[in-house]
Amino acid sequence: MLISRQNNYLLMTMRKNIYGKIALMLIISVLMVSNLTILECLSGKINYYAEIFKYPLPSIPEPVLDGSEFYVKVKMPSSTIWINAIVYNEIQVVNASLIEASYNNKTGIWYLKFDLPSGLREGAYNLNITYKPSENESTKILNQPRCLWILPQWPEKLVILACGDVKPEGIPYWKEMVYEANLINPDLIIFLGDLVNVPNVASEWIKFLEPFKLILDPIYVTAGNHEYSGLGVANIYKRIMGPVNYTVTIGKFLLICLDTDRDGWIRMERLKWAENILKRNIDKTKIMFFHFPLFNVKLKEKGTAYFKISSIEDFNNLVKQNAISETWEPYLDEAKELFRLIIEYDVRLILSEHIHTDFNVIVENINTGKKHYFISPAALAYDIPDHDIRGFKLITIYANGTIIESTLYYPGTGMFNYPNSIPIDSGTTTYYRPVLPYKIGFLEYYYAPANDGKHYAVSLKINNELKVSFNNPRIIFKLPADIPIERYEWKPFKPEYEVITVNGIHYVILRNINIPSQSQLTFTVYAVEDKDKPKVNLVDVPSLVDKGSWIQFKVEAIDNGWGIRDIEVKYTVNDKEWKNPDLMDFIEAENGKVIYKVWIKAPNIDTKLKIKAKAVDFSDKTSDEVTKEIIVGKPPKAKYNLKITSSPIEGISFKVNGTKFETPTTITLEEGTYVIEFEGKVKVNDEEYEFIKWSDGTTNPKKIIKLNKNVELTVYYEQISKPQQPTLPPEEVKPQVPWTIIVGIVIAIAIVIIVIYKIKGK
Template identity: 25%
Template sequence: APRSKIVDPLYSVPMPVLAGGHFVAKVLAEASVGVEGAWLLAPGSNVTLTLASTATEGSYLLLNFSVPADTASGLYDLYVRCGGELLTSPRSVWVLGEWPSELVFLHFTDIHIDIKVDGRSSSRYEAAVTLLNNLPVMFAVITGDDVDVGSDVPALRLFREITNRARKPTFIIPGNHDHAQTDEASFRERYYGVYIGPATWYRVIGRFLLVGLDTGLEGFLDSAQLRWLEGVLSEHRDKVKVLLMHHPFFNYATFGRVRGSWREVEKIRNVYSSWRDHIDSAKELLRLIEEYNVTLVLAGHVHGDAVVLYNDRTWFVTTTTTCAGIRPGDYRGFRIVRLSDRGEVLQLGVPGKNPLAGFSSFNIDLLKVAYVSDPQLKACTVKVSVAPGFELAIENLTVYYYVNGSVPASEYELYGDVDRVLGREVLSYGALHLVRAVVKVKPGEGFKVTAACYRDEAPPEVSIMMYTPRRPVSGKDSVMVYIRAVDEGYGIESVKLVYETPAGAREVRAEHVRGSTYQAMIPPLRAKEVRLKAVATDFAGNVGESSELTVSYVVPEVRVPKLTVSVKCEREVEVGREFKLTVRVSNEGNGTARSVVAELSAPEGIEPRSASQRWPSLEAGKSVAHEFKLKATKEGAYEIKVIVRAANHKAVEEVVKVTAKRPAGVEAYLPYLIVVAVAVVIVAVIAARRRRA
């Protein structure tokens, strides 16, 4: 037989009820099982319920409980003793003194536990829960992608754990990531349905109707869910209606007023692709929204804002992701929504920002919160920082610590920045104590306060588990180092990796992976060996260090070209006569030169003034040569420059000096001719005289 359990209400779908009113709890149990008792539990409060009536629905008991009229407003755990078993549903009954005339709530979406974005996956969700506990709002809605992978049980447990630290109601629906790696049965019976709750639901809060929908993996509503939705809407025609769904009806960053009709849904622009791909579903959803006068449709999925006022009646509001990845220039965030019982939307985000004109969500990146407990819940630390520019003025922050109730409350003390603590109280909460502290916040500064029944004076234990690759290549490989850090006291605050080379020591932050495992990345280094040491600091300020480890790098032979150039040319040339200049390029290195080019440049008076010769490559030990044909156009002394360069080699330059002269003419030999002529005349005269004699 299936194990007895409370299936409604749950922390993801709490039941609103007035003090003095009634609510029905749905319990999986045999019809013959009797109910021995039921009560509500909140910090410092225990309220006995009266069982007014019992009914059955298949395998379920429907228990109609009466809430005492003097019950204080607040969020309660439900306890039912049934057939000898004690059944519990935490944070599932929301008692109000009267129905509200206005809803004020937070919209979170796309939490994506256990995704890694700038460190711990849960850090921004812890900030979100802290905001819910502190802002003047009534509850929060979360529109899906609660975990990053739907079958990740540790992530589902962590989501449940963090959510249940909230002291106000949370209404939650699934997104496509919550369906990831599940089928219909396992989603309901092993994963989301077990750790979070039902995929679809509705709640009536006085004049308001809140409906949770499931757009599934593909981003639309099937016909069965649409029929169910129409039944809910038709049954509550007089309510101000709010729909929650994961996939938005309109595209990312769509803002402004839109007019249209469900009859011509194809003509409406900027409809999100999953709805356009299932146009019949989109048409039917829009018909229900129009005919039943839905005021507000809240969605997420696209990790960015979009707000459309449809036909001046229905607000389609998409909120940026609270915790996961974003586009450049965007930010992670949340909304504050105010809605009157007349259907007036009074606020959709940061006051003063027009939601129809652009992003209007609050920026949650400006608030950092970490919550860490020891394994026995005998110490709990909250670390908070508020950056300048945060749009909400928070001067005093209420922080809740859930600690072990087996230790007397008087033994718990606060440690850390206790000078910031303005007040505290310890309330009994079942097997726990709830320590409630009010801490003064200074924008731009943080605080760290621990509630514990002991003082932590022992340093963390830290060791380097492994690194990869085992033989990194110098100058090429990054090295991932895995670190184990354990603290039996207040918990690990930070882990870093210190690595030392001959050039000096550097450090890099280690990111939390899961459990006691951290990882740090060393960038590519030109080194033969690197010495590593991991350092962990706990929330008490104690520091632990690992033993030193040496990583040996493979230093590859560096193969580089070495180019030399020689130029051969006549030193004297004739004007107007072609001469040759031979360039020889040699590679005396051990690597191939790529894309080698020899460029010749000459001054005016030498033609051509420039020329070049290219070779695709030049292997080590090889030479190439090229003859450039040149001509001097006038006399003079010239310097001809040759530059050889390659894609992987710096330029090599050689200069040759050339003198250009004109060729010799008759006038050059005239003096010699005159001398010869005179000599000839003299010889002739002497010869003539001899003959006469």
């Protein structure tokens, strides 16, 4: 019986209240009892790394100097005959000679010592041990993956990637963490517990181990409370991962893993064991890690957690300030003893998890000036606090004990300004609901078309959206070795690299590379020209979405030449302004195909949204553009043209649904019913005209039409004739007197007047 999705939801919901916590414990107990035989039934699917091998393990690799000796502990019969060992990874392989083999009759464990040849690069290696079960039997091989950490010399500093708390619901974040870590290339990873939810459920281990097997760096694991089926009972964890308490020496550094059991505190006998280890390593820089934190996460609410002490007795003041975690409060003697060990033996870095959120505490000893850093990274779990993120820490610590404080928090935050882990996702709002648009992974990279040693051209794209720079990332190109490496060319420039040629493949390992914060980095190494043109496609684009909703779809591009470099997606709601999507989240790249998830916020209006996409490959070839349309809200009505002309005159005013226009005109209108009104009589240029008819023969100047296609109409008018003036009869023509006669008469009259005037004067 496996845990159903409903049960998972119930478990997470119950964590919200105290009664839920009680019920949660009861449910888990029932599930554990009901699943006792499940793991055995499915045991063939699980790697029990620690069942035969006791050390080293994939969860506790042994640091070994190149060319020195290493030790192995295995539980095998006393009749076993040991022959030799092979140390290898994908790039290098050497034979290690057996120096010594001794058997403990009480424990049934063999102690083996091997001589490691020199010449191996730094990194994690697998181990095969050849043996014979007895003198008369054939040889067999014991295999243990990623259990040796080969170093050219002991490090002066360590870059530690700290993360934890996965459980089945957090597998997507665990996969992303492994993917990013394999590029970041930390010195080591410390995983802080809660690998599974219920330890007796086989499927949960299978889900966790799938990404675990892909890790390329040394990783050290501690058990969380979810690895226990009862108090002090972590049998399945011990068979798969190994011991719950252990120490590892890395030159000047000492790692101490302690166990907080199922109920969240460290037993006194384990603290005494730890003190014996600390006494023997006074000169080491000490790093301690366990699952349950010592300090109370509620200190986050105070805005700071910086404590100055002058003696161990100041621990009592911390108790009075409610600074100690709830799981430790009933066991203050053990809590104080742990605190004493940390202060007296100068444990500089203390890592823990469990609380599913990032949390920093600094304790400064004012007598010595030394600081002790209690650090919890953000979890990789599904069930995180409201308005929080999933993430990890990338901590730098030097062999003299100095910790670079700026590596304890994400740039732009602060030591006590949360969330302050390096984010691995966009985070949550409330009740685990994601922030939208949602994104997993801000450090994206891929090789194209494939980095499998079969392609004569391989490209790499890294997109770092984080505010963190990464030095010396793991970048390895795999190229066919039938062409000399000197014949391969580089774009945009030739980097510094080393080449190891194995099994027909050039492994080209880039050196001294830096990935700046919020930047992109690309390389192409090639021995053939690019002839392929990229192709792009929009996938799962919805045809209809609600107003104001998030539109989600995928864009895929493929190129089997040099590979896809960029995919550009734009959208518009007005066919004029093209905008970038709200988010493009890289999904995967495989066999020349690159896939992104696209998020676009739909506008709050009824409209159409048009999307276009194109792809560009690493040789700058561009794909054909593809487009799609999305209806937002109610589907918009179709629009048609209404063209109206008039004859024999133009400039006639008319109305369409009350809006005035003038002929000739073309109006674009939505599909629907419209009323067109012309006047029966109009006057144009002082001439009067009378409506006669429409071009369809109707004679009413008011017309109702259903516009469901483009329509052309003409209105016909006729000039109104002016009334004629009445014709008058011709007047009688009178005879005209010649002007010469008139002049003569006037002159004669004038002479008569003059004569009369003279006579009177006499």
